[in-house]
Amino acid sequence: MTTTTAELETLAAAAAAAAPIWRGSDAATRASWLRAAADALDAHIDELVVIADEETRLGETRLRGEVGRTTGQLRLFATVVEEGSYLELTVDDADPSATPPRPELRRMLTGVGPVAVFSASNFPFAFSVAGGDTASALAAGNPVIVKAHSGHPRLSERTATIVAEALVAAGAPEGSLALVEGREAGNALVQHPVIQAAGFTGSLGGGRALFDLASGRPDPIPFYGELGSVNPVVITPTAIAARGDALAQGLVGSFTLGVGQFCTKPGVVFIPAGAGFEDLVAGFATGSAGGPLLTDRITAAFPEGIEHLEADPSVSVVAQGLPVEAGAARPVVLSTDAAAVAARPETLLEECFGPVTLLVRYSSDEELLTALRAVPGSLTGTLHSEPGDDVADVLAVLERKVGRVLFAGWPTGVAVTWSQHHGGPWPATTSLHTSVGATAIRRFLRPVTFQDAPESLLPDVLRDASLAALPHRRNGVLQVP
Amino acid sequence: MTTTTAELETLAAAAAAAAPIWRGSDAATRASWLRAAADALDAHIDELVVIADEETRLGETRLRGEVGRTTGQLRLFATVVEEGSYLELTVDDADPSATPPRPELRRMLTGVGPVAVFSASNFPFAFSVAGGDTASALAAGNPVIVKAHSGHPRLSERTATIVAEALVAAGAPEGSLALVEGREAGNALVQHPVIQAAGFTGSLGGGRALFDLASGRPDPIPFYGELGSVNPVVITPTAIAARGDALAQGLVGSFTLGVGQFCTKPGVVFIPAGAGFEDLVAGFATGSAGGPLLTDRITAAFPEGIEHLEADPSVSVVAQGLPVEAGAARPVVLSTDAAAVAARPETLLEECFGPVTLLVRYSSDEELLTALRAVPGSLTGTLHSEPGDDVADVLAVLERKVGRVLFAGWPTGVAVTWSQHHGGPWPATTSLHTSVGATAIRRFLRPVTFQDAPESLLPDVLRDASLAALPHRRNGVLQVP
Incomplete structure (x- = not known):
C-alpha cells in the first residue's frame, strides 16, 4: 500500500483542521484524549501483539512489555500536560517607570502545528504509530501524521485505526491521527506545507535524507531525528x-x-x-x-x-x-x-x-x-x-x-521519566532535544508572547486566575502553586 | 580586513580550549564575567558611541541608549545564570520496585560548545559583537566567535578588544570572545567543526545561505537566524x-x-x-x-x-x-x-x-x-x-x-525581560526560539543525563547539596528554594 498524493492532501487538510482544536484544548481534555488512546491499546493488546510478532519476530514477552511502555508514555504525557510546567508560563508586569517604559508581557508555549512522525523498525509500538514521538506531539497540542514503517505495515494500520477511533470516541476531532505508507509519501509528508515539525527514528542514511528535505523546504521545519549510536x-x-x-x-x-x-x-x-x-x-x-x-x-x-x-x-x-x-x-x-x-x-x-x-x-x-x-x-x-x-x-x-x-550499569533499557535524555551529538540525534522522557514535548511547541493584552483576549492559561493554579514565573520569580 | 583560514584555525582552537572552562564555571564566576563585560562597555561608552555614529549614522542619543540595552542584556543574563532555572535540573530517584526497575537519573543542561554569532547592521551594539546572541551564548557557558558586520568594522574591532580584555581581566580564559571579518570567513566559521551553534540577525538571503551551510555540514548544527519581518x-x-x-x-x-x-x-x-x-x-x-x-x-x-x-x-x-x-x-x-x-x-x-x-x-x-x-x-x-x-x-x-x-501599542521597542519572545514562523526566524529575552539562553544549551552516578562524579549543580539552593524538579515535582 502506498499513500497517493491525493490521499496525503486529504489527510493534511484534516490535520490542519484538527490543529486549532488540539491547540485550544484544555489540560483535562487533552489528558483525557491521551489516556483514551492508552486505554484502547491496552484493550487490544492481545490482537496487536499477535500481529506485531508475525511482523517483527520480537516475541510475545518483549512485545507485551513494549505495549506497556507505550501506554505508559501516553499516560506520562497526560500527567505532563496536567502539571503545566511545559507551558513555560511567564509574566512580566508593566513598569511605566522603566526607561523605556515596559509593557506587560505574558509568554507561553503552544502547539507548533501538525507533526510528521516516522516510525521505527525496532520499536513497533513504543516508537511507531502511537509511540513516544506521537505521544509528545499530541501532548503538545498537535495532530500527527505517521509514516508507517515498512517492517510492520499491518500493525501500523491496525494501531492507527484503534488509536484514531479511540481519540474521536473521546471527543477529539477527526484528523487527530493519520497514517501514510510508502517512501514517496514519507518524502512528500516532511515537505508538506501543513507539517510544522517531524520526529524520526531510524538509520543514518534515511534520517539524513529526510533531514535534508526538511531543511531544504522554502520554509524549513525542525527535524528531530535519532539516527544511530555505538554507545x-x-x-x-x-x-x-x-x-x-x-x-x-x-x-x-x-x-x-x-x-x-x-x-x-x-x-x-x-x-x-x-x-x-x-x-x-x-x-x-x-x-x-x-x-x-x-x-x-x-x-x-x-x-x-x-x-x-x-x-x-x-x-x-x-x-x-x-x-x-x-x-x-x-x-x-x-x-x-x-x-x-x-x-x-x-x-x-x-x-x-x-x-x-x-x-x-x-x-x-x-x-x-x-x-x-x-x-x-x-x-x-x-x-x-x-x-x-x-x-x-x-x-x-x-x-x-x-x-x-x-x-556501573548497561545502556539498554531507557526509563521513561522526567529526567531521561535520549539524544546526543550528531549522528545520535539531529537536535539538542530528547525523544524519550517528559521533555520530549518541547520539540513540538513554539513560544508566543502577548503584550498589553486585555484579559478577555488572553488565552485561558495566561489569565491571572489560571496562573494561580499553574507553575509560572512572574517578574523573574518562579512560582509553584 | 579579512580573516584568513589560518587565523580562523587559531581562533577556533582557542575557543575550543576555552569551552571546558566556560562550561565548568560556577554561577557566581560566570555571572561576574558577564558583568565585567558590561562594566567595560559602560566605561568606554563615549569612545564607542563616536565610532558607532561615524559608521552607522544612527545618532548619539539612539546609540547611547543602545549601549545601555547591551549592558542591560549582559547583566540580565548574569541574573539568569545565578537564578539557575536555565539548567533545568531534574532528578528521578531510583525505584527498584518498578517494572523494569528504575535507575536514578539526574538531568541538566550544559553549554553546547563554541558559538558563532553573526552580527546585525541595524544594532551595532545590542545585536553585534557583545549583543544578545553573544550574551546568551556566554551565559550558557560557551565561548563566542563573532562575524563582524561589514557596516561597522571599526566598532566591531574596538568592542571585541574591550570585551575580550575585560573577560580575561576578570579571570575568563583567552579565547572567550574573538572576531572574524569577511564573508568567506563567515562561511568558514559556520562550517567549522569546533562551532556547535550559530546565531544570526540579518537579511533573508544572507541568513538562508548560512542556514543552508549549517544544515549541510557533515554534522549539522542549529542555526538560530532572524531573517526578516513585515510586522x-x-x-x-x-x-x-x-x-x-x-x-x-x-x-x-x-x-x-x-x-x-x-x-x-x-x-x-x-x-x-x-x-x-x-x-x-x-x-x-x-x-x-x-x-x-x-x-x-x-x-x-x-x-x-x-x-x-x-x-x-x-x-x-x-x-x-x-x-x-x-x-x-x-x-x-x-x-x-x-x-x-x-x-x-x-x-x-x-x-x-x-x-x-x-x-x-x-x-x-x-x-x-x-x-x-x-x-x-x-x-x-x-x-x-x-x-x-x-x-x-x-x-x-x-x-x-x-x-x-x-x-493597542506599536511593535518597535523590544523589552529585554523574562517573558519576551522575539521570533516567529519562517522567515521571521529559522527556529522555535527567541533571540531576545531570558529564554534566548536555551539555544546554546544541550541536555545531559547522569544515570546512577556516584555523587563524587556528578557535576556540582546536580549534587543534592546544590539542588537544595536551586530550582529543580524531583520525582516530577517542581521545587523552588
Missing part, C-alpha cells in the same frame, strides 16, 4: 579486578538483548589490555542465543556488517554464540586495539545493527582517551570504574560525546 | 473612530523610528476602507523626518524597494515626509487594497527596509482575514481594537503568524 563503554582495570565476571555477563546480556536491535546496544567496549576480560566475555558469549532479526533483509545484512569489521587486519573473533538456524543472527564478539580504532574510526566505529560488539583493548590512559575521542556522537556512554580510579578525563570526553552517562 | 498591524473601524488621530500619529512615529530600520517596524497596516485613516496618516507623515540609512548601499537601495511596490497597479502614494538631502531616505506611506495583497503577496508583502509602510484597505472581515493569511511569518503582530469588537478570528490568524501579539 561506548569504558571499563577500568580495577573494575575488572573487582567484578570481571559480572561485567562480562552483563555485557553479553546487554548486547544480545532483543537480538542486539536496541538503539542503546553497547557496540564498542574499551577494556584494559592483558586483564583477561576477553576470555571472561567469551565464556558467557559462547552460551548466548541469537535469533532472527526484525526482517529478512536486516538478517541478511548482519553477516555483511561483521565481515566488514573482520576485514580490518586488527580485528579478531573473540567468541560466537550458540549456533542458529538459517535466517537468524548468531551473536559475535570481536576485538581490536585502541590504536586501530584511533587510526580507522570510520571502519571500526560504524554502527552494526544486531548481536555484535567490539572489544577495544587499551594499554594506557592516553591510548584510551585518543580512541574515545574518535567515537562518534552517541545516545549513551557507560563507565565501569571503582572508587579511587581517576576517571575525570574519561568522563570529560564521554559527557561531550553522549546524552546519557551511565555508571 | 502586520490590524486596525478596526471602531478603533479609528475612538482614537484615529492617536493611531495615525503612533503609526508614523513607529515606522519612521530609527529611520525605519528596526526589525519590528510596522510594514503593513490593515485599515478599514472609507474610514478616513489614510488622510489622518498623511497629516502626520508629511511632517515626519527621514535621514541617511545605515550605509550608502542601503540608502541607495531604498528607492528601489519603493519603486518595486509602486509598480503594482493597486499601489498609490498616500504621503511623503519632509524633503531630505541627497543620500538620505524620505519617509513614504503607500496604500493598496486587501484583494491585491491576497492576489500578489510576494510583491506587496516583501520586507522593505527603511521608513516606508503600506496601508492595506479592507472592506469586510472576510477580505481582511484572506489578506492576513497571506502575510509571511513575522516577529510581531499588532491589533488595535475596542472592547466589543469581535476579533477572535483575527487573533487566531495573528497568533499563528507571529511570535509576539501586541494590543
Whole structure:
C-alpha cells in the first residue's frame, strides 16, 4: 500500500483542521484524549501483539512489555500536560517607570502545528504509530501524521485505526491521527506545507535524507531525528579486578538483548589490555542465543556488517554464540586495539545493527582517551570504574560525546521519566532535544508572547486566575502553586 | 580586513580550549564575567558611541541608549545564570520496585560548545559583537566567535578588544570572545567543526545561505537566524473612530523610528476602507523626518524597494515626509487594497527596509482575514481594537503568524525581560526560539543525563547539596528554594 498524493492532501487538510482544536484544548481534555488512546491499546493488546510478532519476530514477552511502555508514555504525557510546567508560563508586569517604559508581557508555549512522525523498525509500538514521538506531539497540542514503517505495515494500520477511533470516541476531532505508507509519501509528508515539525527514528542514511528535505523546504521545519549510536563503554582495570565476571555477563546480556536491535546496544567496549576480560566475555558469549532479526533483509545484512569489521587486519573473533538456524543472527564478539580504532574510526566505529560488539583493548590512559575521542556522537556512554580510579578525563570526553552517562550499569533499557535524555551529538540525534522522557514535548511547541493584552483576549492559561493554579514565573520569580 | 583560514584555525582552537572552562564555571564566576563585560562597555561608552555614529549614522542619543540595552542584556543574563532555572535540573530517584526497575537519573543542561554569532547592521551594539546572541551564548557557558558586520568594522574591532580584555581581566580564559571579518570567513566559521551553534540577525538571503551551510555540514548544527519581518498591524473601524488621530500619529512615529530600520517596524497596516485613516496618516507623515540609512548601499537601495511596490497597479502614494538631502531616505506611506495583497503577496508583502509602510484597505472581515493569511511569518503582530469588537478570528490568524501579539501599542521597542519572545514562523526566524529575552539562553544549551552516578562524579549543580539552593524538579515535582 502506498499513500497517493491525493490521499496525503486529504489527510493534511484534516490535520490542519484538527490543529486549532488540539491547540485550544484544555489540560483535562487533552489528558483525557491521551489516556483514551492508552486505554484502547491496552484493550487490544492481545490482537496487536499477535500481529506485531508475525511482523517483527520480537516475541510475545518483549512485545507485551513494549505495549506497556507505550501506554505508559501516553499516560506520562497526560500527567505532563496536567502539571503545566511545559507551558513555560511567564509574566512580566508593566513598569511605566522603566526607561523605556515596559509593557506587560505574558509568554507561553503552544502547539507548533501538525507533526510528521516516522516510525521505527525496532520499536513497533513504543516508537511507531502511537509511540513516544506521537505521544509528545499530541501532548503538545498537535495532530500527527505517521509514516508507517515498512517492517510492520499491518500493525501500523491496525494501531492507527484503534488509536484514531479511540481519540474521536473521546471527543477529539477527526484528523487527530493519520497514517501514510510508502517512501514517496514519507518524502512528500516532511515537505508538506501543513507539517510544522517531524520526529524520526531510524538509520543514518534515511534520517539524513529526510533531514535534508526538511531543511531544504522554502520554509524549513525542525527535524528531530535519532539516527544511530555505538554507545561506548569504558571499563577500568580495577573494575575488572573487582567484578570481571559480572561485567562480562552483563555485557553479553546487554548486547544480545532483543537480538542486539536496541538503539542503546553497547557496540564498542574499551577494556584494559592483558586483564583477561576477553576470555571472561567469551565464556558467557559462547552460551548466548541469537535469533532472527526484525526482517529478512536486516538478517541478511548482519553477516555483511561483521565481515566488514573482520576485514580490518586488527580485528579478531573473540567468541560466537550458540549456533542458529538459517535466517537468524548468531551473536559475535570481536576485538581490536585502541590504536586501530584511533587510526580507522570510520571502519571500526560504524554502527552494526544486531548481536555484535567490539572489544577495544587499551594499554594506557592516553591510548584510551585518543580512541574515545574518535567515537562518534552517541545516545549513551557507560563507565565501569571503582572508587579511587581517576576517571575525570574519561568522563570529560564521554559527557561531550553522549546524552546519557551511565555508571556501573548497561545502556539498554531507557526509563521513561522526567529526567531521561535520549539524544546526543550528531549522528545520535539531529537536535539538542530528547525523544524519550517528559521533555520530549518541547520539540513540538513554539513560544508566543502577548503584550498589553486585555484579559478577555488572553488565552485561558495566561489569565491571572489560571496562573494561580499553574507553575509560572512572574517578574523573574518562579512560582509553584 | 579579512580573516584568513589560518587565523580562523587559531581562533577556533582557542575557543575550543576555552569551552571546558566556560562550561565548568560556577554561577557566581560566570555571572561576574558577564558583568565585567558590561562594566567595560559602560566605561568606554563615549569612545564607542563616536565610532558607532561615524559608521552607522544612527545618532548619539539612539546609540547611547543602545549601549545601555547591551549592558542591560549582559547583566540580565548574569541574573539568569545565578537564578539557575536555565539548567533545568531534574532528578528521578531510583525505584527498584518498578517494572523494569528504575535507575536514578539526574538531568541538566550544559553549554553546547563554541558559538558563532553573526552580527546585525541595524544594532551595532545590542545585536553585534557583545549583543544578545553573544550574551546568551556566554551565559550558557560557551565561548563566542563573532562575524563582524561589514557596516561597522571599526566598532566591531574596538568592542571585541574591550570585551575580550575585560573577560580575561576578570579571570575568563583567552579565547572567550574573538572576531572574524569577511564573508568567506563567515562561511568558514559556520562550517567549522569546533562551532556547535550559530546565531544570526540579518537579511533573508544572507541568513538562508548560512542556514543552508549549517544544515549541510557533515554534522549539522542549529542555526538560530532572524531573517526578516513585515510586522502586520490590524486596525478596526471602531478603533479609528475612538482614537484615529492617536493611531495615525503612533503609526508614523513607529515606522519612521530609527529611520525605519528596526526589525519590528510596522510594514503593513490593515485599515478599514472609507474610514478616513489614510488622510489622518498623511497629516502626520508629511511632517515626519527621514535621514541617511545605515550605509550608502542601503540608502541607495531604498528607492528601489519603493519603486518595486509602486509598480503594482493597486499601489498609490498616500504621503511623503519632509524633503531630505541627497543620500538620505524620505519617509513614504503607500496604500493598496486587501484583494491585491491576497492576489500578489510576494510583491506587496516583501520586507522593505527603511521608513516606508503600506496601508492595506479592507472592506469586510472576510477580505481582511484572506489578506492576513497571506502575510509571511513575522516577529510581531499588532491589533488595535475596542472592547466589543469581535476579533477572535483575527487573533487566531495573528497568533499563528507571529511570535509576539501586541494590543493597542506599536511593535518597535523590544523589552529585554523574562517573558519576551522575539521570533516567529519562517522567515521571521529559522527556529522555535527567541533571540531576545531570558529564554534566548536555551539555544546554546544541550541536555545531559547522569544515570546512577556516584555523587563524587556528578557535576556540582546536580549534587543534592546544590539542588537544595536551586530550582529543580524531583520525582516530577517542581521545587523552588
